[in-house]
Amino acid sequence: MEEKYDVIVAGAGMSGALAASAASKKGAKVLLLDRNDFSEAGKKTNWGWVCGDAVAKSHTDFITEKIGLRFGEPEIDLKVDGVYALSPDLQHKFIFDGEGYTLDRPKFAKKLVEYAKKHGVEYVTKFEVESPIIEDGRIVGIFGRDEQHKQVHIRAGIVIDALGVASTLRRKLPQNNYIGNTVSTDDIESTGRYIMKVELEGEDLKYYDPKNALIHLNQELAPGGYGWVFPKRDGRINIGLGVEKKSLEIRNERTGKKDTLHSLIDDYVKWNPLIKSWNLDPTDNNGKGYWSVTVRRQQDSLVYPGYMGAGDSMAMPNPISAGGIGPAMVAGILAGEVAAEAVAEKNFGLDYLWKYNVRYNELYGNKTAGLEVFRIYLQSLNNDLINYGMAHFITEEEAVEISYGRVPSLSIASTFNKILSGISNINAFKNLIYTVNTMKKLNEHYAKYPKDPKNFDSWKDVVAKEIHAAKERFKPNPI
Numbered sequence: 001m002e003e004k005y006d007v008i009v010a011g012a013g014m015s016g017a018l019a020a021s022a023a024s025k026k027g028a029k030v031l032l033l034d035r036n037d038f039s040e041a042g043k044k045t046n047w048g049w050v051c052g053d054a055v056a057k058s059h060t061d062f063i064t065e066k067i068g069l070r071f072g073e074p075e076i077d078l079k080v081d082g083v084y085a086l087s088p089d090l091q092h093k094f095i096f097d098g099e100g101y102t103l104d105r106p107k108f109a110k111k112l113v114e115y116a117k118k119h120g121v122e123y124v125t126k127f128e129v130e131s132p133i134i135e136d137g138r139i140v141g142i143f144g145r146d147e148q149h150k151q152v153h154i155r156a157g158i159v160i161d162a163l164g165v166a167s168t169l170r171r172k173l174p175q176n177n178y179i180g181n182t183v184s185t186d187d188i189e190s191t192g193r194y195i196m197k198v199e200l201e202g203e204d205l206k207y208y209d210p211k212n213a214l215i216h217l218n219q220e221l222a223p224g225g226y227g228w229v230f231p232k233r234d235g236r237i238n239i240g241l242g243v244e245k246k247s248l249e250i251r252n253e254r255t256g257k258k259d260t261l262h263s264l265i266d267d268y269v270k271w272n273p274l275i276k277s278w279n280l281d282p283t284d285n286n287g288k289g290y291w292s293v294t295v296r297r298q299q300d301s302l303v304y305p306g307y308m309g310a311g312d313s314m315a316m317p318n319p320i321s322a323g324g325i326g327p328a329m330v331a332g333i334l335a336g337e338v339a340a341e342a343v344a345e346k347n348f349g350l351d352y353l354w355k356y357n358v359r360y361n362e363l364y365g366n367k368t369a370g371l372e373v374f375r376i377y378l379q380s381l382n383n384d385l386i387n388y389g390m391a392h393f394i395t396e397e398e399a400v401e402i403s404y405g406r407v408p409s410l411s412i413a414s415t416f417n418k419i420l421s422g423i424s425n426i427n428a429f430k431n432l433i434y435t436v437n438t439m440k441k442l443n444e445h446y447a448k449y450p451k452d453p454k455n456f457d458s459w460k461d462v463v464a465k466e467i468h469a470a471k472e473r474f475k476p477n478p479i
């Protein structure tokens, strides 16, 4: 049981490979473990690299600025100008995110792992991580099974958990006040997607846009979530949807239907009038897959003594868009850097690692609790209210503000009485005002994220109270 590594990074996906590179480049001796062979680097599940594969340019630029890693073909599949969210009646379209890319996810993941290896990271594959080693209330390594299924204990100063949404390390942390072992099913989207070669009939930018990623908000097609059509090169698309369990149950009950995630995706493909025929893309056996994604704020703390988490293991995807590649990459770099600093200082305690919390919050995390509240609100609106709201409640600029987690001014509030008709609209509008005010409160509260863990409990209580109040006020109501 000798201490062999400074840092163990568990999981060689988006966050893990970058965490390993960042730590190694700053001088730490790093072991990167994954259950997949290099040929399947970053594969999330037996279903493949299940993802919409869209990432903002600002996030890949961040990686280039931070560690000098540049991206191009073939891992960048297609450049897109932006992401548009469409109302259920398709009459309103808001730009949601700026310039970005759709990725060739297997190639992108390989590139990150290759970079890590080039920068001195020891990469061990076919290794199943099973549990943290816990001594005196701190994480001092991991145990798992190697390629021969032999149980292996490996020790290190720091373990970085980059195992994705189902992380076995996070689930087996001692019960503590910093990181929750589980995530509520209300905060999880069940998602699935196809990558397919399509023959399209006609042109209609509401259903397919070769230059933009499209999101279809529609509580009947995708209760509690949304559908997407993202363009790829060579006549292919990434098409899929996410649903929230309760919303789907309510929708099925009220409509007498028995739809599942699988049937909804097939229906969504059929709903698209441009898709004349299609074939799954067999490349990398990655044409069809299902997986989960969280849509809440990241864990209130991302550190525990001897332990740091990054990416989906810490619930980092954006609560509205479910975009998790960007935050996973940002967090991976920050976690790796702080881990290397901790190694240099030989200090693996909570107090020292805390600066990772502070840095992540400053760069990305400070807006996600507000976005979580907006997501909870959105799930309480039926299609009519979403149509009405996108037509009358907010302007395109305000929608952009919300999507970036900023608080919009709601200019229309001044003409409130003129434009509203019907009690449900008035309630939905009042609820929007409540939501925006809560977003503001939470954004201000996150700006005061505790610099010292001593102040964490009281800070966290305020967050929990606001989120609880929003969940009590807004219940899923898709139909």
Ligand SMILES: Cc1cc2nc3c(=O)[nH]c(=O)nc-3n(C[C@H](O)[C@H](O)[C@H](O)COP(=O)(O)OP(=O)(O)OC[C@H]3O[C@@H](n4cnc5c(N)ncnc54)[C@H](O)[C@@H]3O)c2cc1C
Pocket: 010, 011, 012, 013, 014, 015, 016, 033, 034, 035, 036, 041, 042, 043, 044, 045, 050, 051, 052, 053, 054, 055, 127, 128, 129, 130, 162, 163, 164, 165, 167, 168, 191, 192, 193, 240, 290, 291, 292, 293, 310, 311, 312, 313, 317, 322, 323, 324, 325, 326, 328
């Ligand atoms: C259907 C769907 C669509 C999405 N669309 C988008 C999108 O368009 N844009 C976007 O930004 N985000 C999207 N996301 C989210 C995004 O895919 C994730 O946020 C991102 O992959 C997180 O990266 P990660 O490194 O944290 O985890 P992962 O990518 O899940 O990587 C985890 C790694 O850990 C390994 N691992 C897991 N458990 C073990 C174990 N016990 N032992 C050893 N190794 C293990 C896995 O093999 C894998 O390599 C989507 C998610 C889903 C499910």
